[in-house]
Amino acid sequence: MSDEILYDDSHIRFLEDMWGEGFLSPGGADEAALVVEGLDLSGKTVLDIGCGSGAIAVLLAEKLGAARVVGIDVEEPVCAAARNRAEQKGLSDRIEIRLVEPGPLPFDNESFDVVYSKDSIIHIPDKEALCTDAYRVLRPGGWLAASDWLIKHDDEPSPEMRDYIRAEDLDFAMASPARYNTAMQAAGFTNIALRNRNAWYRDVAAEELERLTGNERTLLEAAHGADFIAGQVSTWSLMLPVLQSGEHCPHHIRGQKPD
Numbered sequence: 001m002s003d004e005i006l007y008d009d010s011h012i013r014f015l016e017d018m019w020g021e022g023f024l025s026p027g028g029a030d031e032a033a034l035v036v037e038g039l040d041l042s043g044k045t046v047l048d049i050g051c052g053s054g055a056i057a058v059l060l061a062e063k064l065g066a067a068r069v070v071g072i073d074v075e076e077p078v079c080a081a082a083r084n085r086a087e088q089k090g091l092s093d094r095i096e097i098r099l100v101e102p103g104p105l106p107f108d109n110e111s112f113d114v115v116y117s118k119d120s121i122i123h124i125p126d127k128e129a130l131c132t133d134a135y136r137v138l139r140p141g142g143w144l145a146a147s148d149w150l151i152k153h154d155d156e157p158s159p160e161m162r163d164y165i166r167a168e169d170l171d172f173a174m175a176s177p178a179r180y181n182t183a184m185q186a187a188g189f190t191n192i193a194l195r196n197r198n199a200w201y202r203d204v205a206a207e208e209l210e211r212l213t214g215n216e217r218t219l220l221e222a223a224h225g226a227d228f229i230a231g232q233v234s235t236w237s238l239m240l241p242v243l244q245s246g247e248h249c250p251h252h253i254r255g256q257k258p259d
């Protein structure tokens with residue numbers, strides 16, 4: 001990972017214009033809640049890995065019943081935004097945001113009931129270590145429930161996928177569903193389930209490109225600069241074909257630590 005800040009204030013503002021206040025990934029509150037659909041979070045302690053600018057930590061505490069949320073992230077601008085959001089919502093006593101170093105999770109064994117993450121593990125190359133560490137910090141019976149951007153296979157990315165990943169310029173480390181499944185099994189998880197969200201995001205991303213190129217373009221250019229928006233149009237244009245081919249396949253990923 002480079003030392004450069006990838007999610008600086010201007011990038012945060014752009015992504016929030018695309019995806020909603022406090023959301024740095026697609027789908028807003030509905031998609032974030034779907035990741036934990038069917039899990040009862042009431043009274044639970046939740047770790048949010050890669051909390052970004054904090055709308056999901058707030059959602060988990062305010063709407064989904066978590067008693068306590070610890071959001072961790074590796075960049076200070078998003079941590080500052082997330083802390084601010086929690087404070088403005090009057091939730092600072094239940095939401096703690098911590099700036100951490102990439103690497104092992106800085107928590108004791110069996111500290112959390114749920115380990116949550118939305119579209120952040122893509123930045124963590126060692127999926128096997130992450131799964132083992134998530135398992136370690138979970139209490140028996142606890143769940144890992146994540147959304148992430150996956151690649152369909154473990155071969156070299158197609159030329160189209162390579163061009164898209166290069167355009168994102170965000171240190172993406174995409175892994176396949178098969179690799180996640182094996183990593184979760186090896187860590188000890190049971191009740192493993194992977195749900196492909198390609199069909200959903202394929203349609204949403206096409207709408208996003210329409211927003212970037214249509215009526216909203218002038219407003220977005222005024223807010224973020226014409227060159228920046230042209231760059232984003234180019235990235236989205238490279239993303240659509242790899243979503244349409246299914247090579248880029250966001251998934252929801254879930255597994256339970258046995259009781």
Ligand SMILES: C[S@@+](CC[C@H](N)C(=O)[O-])C[C@H]1O[C@@H](n2cnc3c(N)ncnc32)[C@H](O)[C@@H]1O
Nearest residue numbers: 023024025050051052073074075102118120123
């Ligand atoms: C696409 S954003 C998603 C943020 C948030 N989960 C959301 O959906 O709004 C990815 C986040 O992962 C964070 N990240 C990158 N590497 C990380 C790591 N090793 N551990 C935790 N977070 C990391 C980034 O700083 C960024 O805030």
